[in-house]
Amino acid sequence: MQATEEKWDTIITSKAPLFDFRLGEVWRYRDLLVLFVKRDIAQVYKQTILGPLWFFIQPFITTIVFTVIFGNLAEISTDGIPPVLFYLAGITFWNFFAEALSKSSTVFRDNANIFGKVYFSRLVLPLSIVMNSFVKFCIQLLMFIIVYVYFMSVNDAVRPNAMALLFPVLVIITAGLAFGFGLLITSMTAKYRDLYFLIQFGIQLWFFATPVVYPLSEVDPENRIYAILNPMAAVVETFKYGFTGVGTFEWSYLAYSAGFMVFIVLLGILLFNKIEKTFVDII
Amino acid sequence: MRTVIKTENISKQYRLGTIGTGNLYSDLTRWWYRVRGKEDPFLVIGETNDQTVKGNSEYVWALQKINFDVQEGDLVGLIGKNGSGKSTLLKLLSKITAPTTGVIKLRGRVASMLEVGTGFHPELTGRENVFLNGTIMGMTKKEVEKKFDQIVEFAGVARYIETPIKRYSSGMSVRLAFSVAAHLDPEILLVDEVLAVGDAEFQQKCLGKMSDVSKEGRTIIFVSHNLGSIRRLCNRGLVLSKGNLVFDGEVNLAVDKYLESLPSHDDSGHNLVSFDLDESKHFQFTRISVEDQNNQSKGTFYYGERIRVRLGYIIREDCRNFSVRMSLARNGETIFWTFDTDEDEVLFARRAKGDYLANIELPDFLKAGIYTISISFIEMGFEKEEHIDVIRFVLDDSTIDTTTKSYHLDRPGHIRGKVDWVYTEHPVEV
Structure with missing residues (x-):
């Protein structure tokens, strides 16, 4: 009896150990994670006639817009790749990052009501947001592959190389960066919302700092080091390089992005878990 | 039996008011105390959380040192x-x-x-x-x-x-x-x-x-x-x-x-609760008391006494679809609810601004027990300003002489049915 007396399942205190990521708890709520993703997908097309087809229409329109506008009008260098393919490659990855980031960076604010009523592993929500963005990314990717196959058949220069195999790594880095930065931002805006007004603006600036609509090779060699400090730069460049053979690829750039991603995810979870404990009192 | 919940000295502090620059200052102060290894200056336990009294600190303790x-x-x-x-x-x-x-x-x-x-x-x-x-x-x-x-x-x-x-x-x-x-x-x-x-x-x-x-x-x-x-x-x-x-x-x-522990008669024998006035509210209660036939407010009543609740409230803006509710509970169990618009559709439709004082005569079927009264406003079907168990009184039946009657104090049931038994036929002798 005395031995079991000290064995508790849950101990709630005001302070949490600093390096407790509480990932076991996320695992326990894995079914909830899947249901959240399903819910967010389902609610998009509830009560529509076209139903799940809407998931394809938006990326399709994006593709058309990029084909028409950038294929004909823009005069920015595309390193010799067909412009459509160049822009589409960049925007596919960027949209994934931007959507996952902007949605997960308001997760506290958007879910204040449910957080105040019931406890579940809070990390499940931002994770579900990133997974939901990933689903949308896959559809946009499908569009990209269709366009890509078309260009492969008409243009001998468009061929994938070995670096295309890095694709899963690129997806993980992008998802991790969006997740980590999202957690950081939502934690920092939980109490003082000032920063909140800058999120959309910041994402727009970040877009121009990333070689999405221009190749990294266009940046002056002496400034390139600053451009590559942006962890998304290597991701987008590697993707373009792997599938078209044109672009800048350095193992060191990619390693930097991967390291940066791991750091930001850990930092994000730590801060998120700390804020989460008393978040309900300050919203 | 295993212990499944154990709380040790738990307290919860909330900060009053809005979150703004003032918070940043106290956050920084806290951080500075922590860096130097000192105790948080805002965590002084002691001041009780009385919501009706304006405290001198913007921090309140919603819970203090709870152990069970x-x-x-x-x-x-x-x-x-x-x-x-x-x-x-x-x-x-x-x-x-x-x-x-x-x-x-x-x-x-x-x-x-x-x-x-x-x-x-x-x-x-x-x-x-x-x-x-x-x-x-x-x-x-x-x-x-x-x-x-x-x-x-x-x-x-x-x-x-x-x-x-x-x-x-x-x-x-x-x-x-x-x-x-x-x-x-x-x-x-x-x-x-x-x-x-x-x-x-x-x-x-x-x-x-x-x-x-x-x-x-x-x-x-x-x-x-x-x-x-x-x-x-x-x-x-x-x-x-x-x-x-x-x-x-x-x-x-x-x-x-x-x-x-509920408000009842104070030392002077009065049974009256007054509310703090807040001019910004469109309507609010001002007072409630429980009184006998001589308009004397008191906390203990005996059988046979008239019990009257006097409820005061103020309406600062004309209201529509508006009622006042009073509910009575005996030993914690609700006996009935009553609305002042139950019989009066004119009052329900429109209520002009002004001071109101309602006299509510309680029916004479109450059994002995501890009674508590809850009051609230209902506007457009929504409950507003609810005061649960705002006042209490005791109904004492010890004055009834039960020695020669069948009356028993501990009979089951929530009310005392004072019913006339009338016999129309005389018993037939066998």
């Missing part, structure tokens, strides 16, 4: 006035927010029903919502699947299960939500006022379900203003007052303790 243990299978009723810290305590136990100081130790899975239907999404069907809600509360998908038919049957919404929740009546969605929560099978269940919703039949079903759950050896902590259901359901009561635990013991003693 709960054994496996206990049915604990949490009793206290509005703002006494009941909800805060449940929030701490369910991990929604962390205590400011102290430790809570729990054994087993905790499920909370702080508000039914949390996470219900209007666009999703009943089936999808059952799964979502169940997993939010900590079940796995498999567990929900296993219980799905039971849940739907208990809620009685089988026909609508493939229909989006937004098409449900409010009663249906509440029933479905409670049903999900009731089938959670947690070791510890925290319930907050859920029974206030739903019809009487369903409330009985819920209470029955809760006592079934406890018979299976699970622990329930139950918050309700309905002291009657607390008495019936619980075996133990905790009484909170202004953030302090003032009683911990057998449930009937706890209810009595709570009733005794």
Whole structure:
């Protein structure tokens, strides 16, 4: 009896150990994670006639817009790749990052009501947001592959190389960066919302700092080091390089992005878990 | 018996007012004290949380140094006035927010029903919502699947299960939500006022379900203003007052303790509660007293005395669809509700601004006991400014001489039916 007396399942205190990521708890709520993703997908097309087809229409329109506008009008260098393919490659990855980031960076604010009523592993929500963005990314990717196959058949220069195999790594880095930065931002805006007004603006600036609509090779060699400090730069460049053979690829750039991603995810979870404990009192 | 909940000195502090630059200053101060290894200057325990008195600090203690243990299978009723810290305590136990100081130790899975239907999404069907809600509360998908038919049957919404929740009546969605929560099978269940919703039949079903759950050896902590259901359901009561635990013991003693703590006659013999006035409110109560036939307010009445409630309120803007409600409870069990617009449709349609003083004569069928009165305004169907158990009085029947009559003080029933027995035929001699 005395031995079991000290064995508790849950101990709630005001302070949490600093390096407790509480990932076991996320695992326990894995079914909830899947249901959240399903819910967010389902609610998009509830009560529509076209139903799940809407998931394809938006990326399709994006593709058309990029084909028409950038294929004909823009005069920015595309390193010799067909412009459509160049822009589409960049925007596919960027949209994934931007959507996952902007949605997960308001997760506290958007879910204040449910957080105040019931406890579940809070990390499940931002994770579900990133997974939901990933689903949308896959559809946009499908569009990209269709366009890509078309260009492969008409243009001998468009061929994938070995670096295309890095694709899963690129997806993980992008998802991790969006997740980590999202957690950081939502934690920092939980109490003082000032920063909140800058999120959309910041994402727009970040877009121009990333070689999405221009190749990294266009940046002056002496400034390139600053451009590559942006962890998304290597991701987008590697993707373009792997599938078209044109672009800048350095193992060191990619390693930097991967390291940066791991750091930001850990930092994000730590801060998120700390804020989460008393978040309900300050919203 | 295993201890399943143990709280050690838990306290919870809240900051009043809005969050702004003032916060940044105190946050920085706290941080600076912590860096130097000193104690947080804002965590001085001591000032009691009296909501009616303006304190000199912008920090309040919603709970102070709460210590209690709960054994496996206990049915604990949490009793206290509005703002006494009941909800805060449940929030701490369910991990929604962390205590400011102290430790809570729990054994087993905790499920909370702080508000039914949390996470219900209007666009999703009943089936999808059952799964979502169940997993939010900590079940796995498999567990929900296993219980799905039971849940739907208990809620009685089988026909609508493939229909989006937004098409449900409010009663249906509440029933479905409670049903999900009731089938959670947690070791510890925290319930907050859920029974206030739903019809009487369903409330009985819920209470029955809760006592079934406890018979299976699970622990329930139950918050309700309905002291009657607390008495019936619980075996133990905790009484909170202004953030302090003032009683911990057998449930009937706890209810009595709570009733005794309510405002009653002060030393001068008056039984009158006045409210602080706030000019910014469109309407508010000003006073309430319980008086006898000589307009003398007092706390103890004897059989045969007239009991009259005098309720004052002020209307600062003309109101429509407006009523005043008073409810009377005996030993914590509601006897009746009455609205001042029950018989008066003109007053219901429009109420001009001004000071009002209502005289409410209580009927003469009351049995002896401790009576409490709750008051509120109803505007457009919504409850506004509710004061639960705002005043109390005692009705004493010890003056009745029962020696030569069959009258017995402890008869069952909530009211004293003073009924004339008239015999029309004389007994036939045999």
